[in-house]
Amino acid sequence: MTDLLRLLKLFTPYRRWMLGGIALGSVVILANVALLALSGWFIASMALAGLGLQTIAYFAPAALIRGLAILRTGARYGERLVTHEATLRCLAELRVWFYERLEPLGPAAMDTWRGGDLLSRIRADIDSLDNLYLRIVAPVTNALLCGIVIVAGLAWFDTRIALLDLAALMLAGAVLPLLALKLGDAAGRGLTEARAALDGAATDTVRGLGELAVLGAVTRQRERVAGLAERLIRHQRRQMWVGAIGRALSGLTANLALWGTLILVIPRVAAGDMPGPQLAMLALGVLASFEAVAALPTAFAAFGETAAAARRLVEIADATPVVTAPDPAAARTPARFDIAFDDVSMRYRDEADWALAGFSLTLEAGEAVGLVGDSGAGKSTILALIQRFREFQAGEITIGGVSVRDIDDATLRQTISVVAQRTHLFNASIRDNLLLAKPDASDDEVREALRLAGLEEEIAHFPDGLDTLVGEVGTRLSGGQARRVAIARAFLRDARILLLDEPTEGLDADSEARVLEALGNLMQGKTTLLVSHRPRALAFVGRVMRVSKSDLVTAGS
Template structure:
């Protein structure tokens, strides 16, 4: 329950919308039950008046019936409308909240989760959490209030009927769902686990298809996906059976309530303590009130999966350090951005050899330094150290003579523009991809960056130009074009230190040299840190640091 309470605290900005949606759901329920009960009373009263030949004021009850029908329809539409608005606002809040936590997540912790697991937590798990209020808490509150009001109304005519109705409502809406939910809790957790594993296997199949085909492992991987899919279907079938069982129990309780109403009110009719229209009204009301508990079985059955999703999301969020007040107020960048590393020691895990052990390195402002070495020698790890994504075990990193740890995260990020080894392109347009570096950049600045990296003619020839959609991970671009676009984006960012990590991937040596010459000619006082295992551009570097012998 602590997880659910914590989740509700995150709902605070949309509590008003959620409360309005719950109120409209209650209003709809009252109109629905009132419509059935009043219609039963009215039909019976009209029939008796016709038999007796007496007059009856039918204007008032018919007007109330029409009003109840209108309120039911409008309330249901309004509840859906407000509920969706509340959900969309909640989606925006929860996803932004988790993304901001992930920004501060240590790289070692982030690396413990594969991409599919993170995607499942960001999508599937959050999808469950976003509907907790509208699918679990609100239906339970509406059932308690609406059912309670209906039971109180019955108590005015026959207390025993009210007690019987209350007992059957609790049985159908709470007792049976809780018992079934306890039986389904394991299935809910298992379903979340299987969804994560299936998502991971599917991503691996798509991204690693060439390797699977080369090593002849595609059949084994397909069998794994089929096994996970079969297990997931089995869990879903099991949950479906439990839902059917709970719905059958609710239907049985509803019919028992109807018969209880008949058995308990007929003697009152014989004694003259109850009129025929009132009997019809109470019998139909006893059945209609079960509309209040209809959503509860599915809500309780989903509780196990909801709690597991909440546990997974909060476990990921709690792994990130809390933001301090200093982090919320960006500091000014240092007036000079000379970089100095002194005595840096770092290793990926205690059992692995140190990549750096007392490492010293200098990059003066406006300087050009290259880090050269084979893969795995620690070149890219140095970028992570500089940008704060990992923390050295020992040593000091100075920026402008100040320890880099004294800068808040936002200020530290503003000091570096990085073209990483993986291009990091998102699904969107060329314009949107470039403006990730500088949201205020105008089209002229975008074209200058494209001209710098040799993409201007290619983009100009496209029918939609800068508005061309590049697809997920730059799918519509070649490897060389994607690399050029990543360099253009880094160059566009107004940061004093430019870091290019393997900028020549996908390019031949001449194209790489031309790209680096263009970038170096347009540094305009910025520092350049070139990370490479090739010789292109080294002749124009002021200093070359070699790794790995």
């Protein structure tokens, strides 16, 4: 409940929409109860009038019935429109809130969660929270408001019937939902966990389908996914059963209340203490009053799912970023672009071995240095530290004499460009992927960056040119083309520090030559750190340093 209340506070800017939806929902319920009760009275009165047993003023009740029908229809349309608008606005606010808390965690703190699990939290868990307003807050509030009005209206005619209806509404609107909450809690939580596991497995399957096919493991993976899907269905089935039983018991309670009303009213009508048409009015009014609580058992059956989803979102929102941003008032901007690592040590977890121990290195502004070493020696860690993707536990890293811990993120991103072995290209056009580096770049600037990266002629021969879609993670481009798109981004950014992480790894000789030619242009005048074991790439730097867990040895210049 604490997590749900915390998330509910995020919806405060949309309280008017939420209250408007609740008000319209109450109008719908009360109009429906009044319509059914008045219709019962009117039909019974017309029947008696037809037998000559009484007279009736026809036009007033007939007009009122038509008015209630129109009011119910209009209010129902408005209620659906407003409540869904409120829900969608609230979910949009929740997504922004979640992303704002997720972004500072990346990439270091996000290692805790699988990509598929994060996707499940962003999509399925946030979507599950539409229950919070649409199926819990609004129905419960409507039930309270309408229950009070209906019971007060019944008490005007017969206190005993009002008390009977109150007891039945309490049973159907409080006892049964709480029972559904208890019975459905485990299923709801299990449903959220099963959905997350299935989303993660499905994501892994799609991403690794090639490897699964090569290893002959597609069938095993399919069986695993099918097992997770069956687990999800079991929890869904149990939740649906709880909701169905709750609805059935609510309907039974409504019919018992109807019979109780008849038992109380018939003797009064027989004794002449109450007009006959009021029998139909009270009986149908009591039956219709259960519309106010009809949705609650199903809603509370799904409460466990909603609570589990909220807890999973808050878990990430409350996670502590591994790297903390500097105080804006204390942030500094480097005036030079030399880099210094002074006795830097870093490990990924407190109990883990050192990934980097006592590392020192100085690069003058405009100097290019290559880093070589065995796998796991800490070369990529060095690049991650200067980008503030990871936190170091000892030593100091400075740019132009300013600690990287004192440089705000926006300044650091403008200072550094990166070309890595794995360049992520979004499933968008070549132009859109390049404009990530400089959103206000003109087409001429984009083409110049492509020319410097050695891609202009190749893209000019594409049917759609700059508007060519690169496909998921750039699958419509060759490895060398994708790498040169990253280089073109770096040209557009024109940052003074350049980090190159295995930029030619996995390329054939021809693609490597093209990429290196583009990198040679890019490195001119920039302070450059190159991680590579390819001799053709290392030929572009002034000196090479070997990184080792035990010591550092200058390999040559």
